[in-house]
Amino acid sequence: QFPRECVTPEGLRSGQCCPTPPGLDNDPCGASAGRGQCVPIAADSRPHGPQYPHDGRDDRERWPVRFFNRTCQCNGNFSGFNCGRCRHGFTGDNCDERVSVVRRNVMQLSADEKRAFVSALDQAKRTVHPDLVIATRRYEEVFGPDGNTTQFENITIYNYFVWTHYYSVSKTFLGAGQASFGGVDFSHEGPGFLTWHRFHLLQLEQDMQDMLQNPSFALPYWNFAIGGSTCDICTDDLMGARSSFDMNSLSTNSVFSSWRVICESVEDYDTLGTICNSTESSPIRRNPAGNVNRPMVQRLPEPQDVAACLQVNTFDTPPYYSTSDESFRNSIEGYSAPQGNYDPVVRSLHNLAHLFLNGTGGQTHLSPNDPIFVLLHTFTDAIFDEWLRRHSPDSAVYPEANAPIGHNRGYNMVPFWPPVTNVEMFVTAPDNLGYTYEAEWPAQPFTMTEIITITIVAALVLVAIVFAASTCAVRARSRREGHQPLLGDQYQRYDDEKNQSVV
Numbered sequence: 001q002f003p004r005e006c007v008t009p010e011g012l013r014s015g016q017c018c019p020t021p022p023g024l025d026n027d028p029c030g031a032s033a034g035r036g037q038c039v040p041i042a043a044d045s046r047p048h049g050p051q052y053p054h055d056g057r058d059d060r061e062r063w064p065v066r067f068f069n070r071t072c073q074c075n076g077n078f079s080g081f082n083c084g085r086c087r088h089g090f091t092g093d094n095c096d097e098r099v100s101v102v103r104r105n106v107m108q109l110s111a112d113e114k115r116a117f118v119s120a121l122d123q124a125k126r127t128v129h130p131d132l133v134i135a136t137r138r139y140e141e142v143f144g145p146d147g148n149t150t151q152f153e154n155i156t157i158y159n160y161f162v163w164t165h166y167y168s169v170s171k172t173f174l175g176a177g178q179a180s181f182g183g184v185d186f187s188h189e190g191p192g193f194l195t196w197h198r199f200h201l202l203q204l205e206q207d208m209q210d211m212l213q214n215p216s217f218a219l220p221y222w223n224f225a226i227g228g229s230t231c232d233i234c235t236d237d238l239m240g241a242r243s244s245f246d247m248n249s250l251s252t253n254s255v256f257s258s259w260r261v262i263c264e265s266v267e268d269y270d271t272l273g274t275i276c277n278s279t280e281s282s283p284i285r286r287n288p289a290g291n292v293n294r295p296m297v298q299r300l301p302e303p304q305d306v307a308a309c310l311q312v313n314t315f316d317t318p319p320y321y322s323t324s325d326e327s328f329r330n331s332i333e334g335y336s337a338p339q340g341n342y343d344p345v346v347r348s349l350h351n352l353a354h355l356f357l358n359g360t361g362g363q364t365h366l367s368p369n370d371p372i373f374v375l376l377h378t379f380t381d382a383i384f385d386e387w388l389r390r391h392s393p394d395s396a397v398y399p400e401a402n403a404p405i406g407h408n409r410g411y412n413m414v415p416f417w418p419p420v421t422n423v424e425m426f427v428t429a430p431d432n433l434g435y436t437y438e439a440e441w442p443a444q445p446f447t448m449t450e451i452i453t454i455t456i457v458a459a460l461v462l463v464a465i466v467f468a469a470s471t472c473a474v475r476a477r478s479r480r481e482g483h484q485p486l487l488g489d490q491y492q493r494y495d496d497e498k499n500q501s502v503v
């Protein structure tokens, strides 16, 4: 969440986090090299929706001003917390050369590519994040018991990915002995769902590129819309097969069977007001299609569900929440039917894929601990990108106000640093973010109007054919039986009269 060098007692008290890029000396944001300058942070103050009634009680409000109010603003294509790197999609000393990576279907990777991807994830699980650290206490307690020992920790690259998701979904602590407030979610159940998870993935991809020193590294995706009840990526060469001994565990042939999860101590967070730290606890649990209490989540989404949600025209609809009707965002997130109609009992697409996993990957505060999360979300993001390509929306369709807290267009997404707004991710990826998806999309199903029109036309054609056939049959029979056709006879005489009058 914050650069290591900013979280000293002095740094926090100053409210300024404007580090110097590597290779320069005491030059906040590389200002003298023309890279950027240290500026006050603009935090969205437009009203949020009524779902959150506890203004003033949560560190994540008006992110990130509870912690810092000055940050680097980088010039041109320079980017990063110290303006020492390039914006996504650019490279070179001056960040003026375009680059792009290709995100591919994980099932279509070669055996070597699969091995390299699994190994890169495992390396990320064990490599300490080079720049960022996490807060382990709320701001109220962040200076420590002596007021001078700031409460931040190192965390590995993959666990940082898990932690940021946890932090964005955690409840609002309202005080010891009081129930924490759970009706808040800075990354789900609102328009920010797509933009937040897009940035979340971009950050992991960039951290892994840096770790591997391979700027071409791209996260693959899992096409989860294959129907049926088989998890095709749950094999030992990919995300881990099922253990032969325990339905809920991973095979020991998979490296992921030795991964341990973080952020499990929900009870402590909610009652003591602590925050998840980097401590790892139990193994990943997963039992795809095994939720016997909810048959509805024993099957994966169907290909036509993807085709249907891509046809929903409106990005999001009031109240911009998990109850939104005819909203593309709510359809792909999976709180409404893929066709857009809201129904409280429905779980589709993204939500259905999570719940299908039935274990760590199905619990919002824990789900990224299961590496399937990465592949599930790259596919969700690929659908989002295809929707942006097909519908070319103006950024004005993204709600500016009254979305749930965290989800307004100009809100800085929690808990990312440097600040990045939702709308910055509401752009097509190939042109603006330096990645593309190699994907084919299922043919679009017919709409109800199209089905009715086709049925009527087909019925008319059928009637015409039957009529023509029966007329022919009657004539043929008449000829066979030696009768004069009645109409034919009349026409004959009428024709004769006409001919006579002309003559």
Ligand SMILES: O=C1C=c2cc(C(=O)O)[nH]c2=CC1=O
Pocket: 188, 347, 351, 352, 354, 355, 361, 362, 363, 364, 365, 367, 368
């Ligand atoms: O990790 C997640 C788990 C989820 C479960 C649901 C649900 O619809 O009940 N939704 C989820 C989203 C997640 O991100």
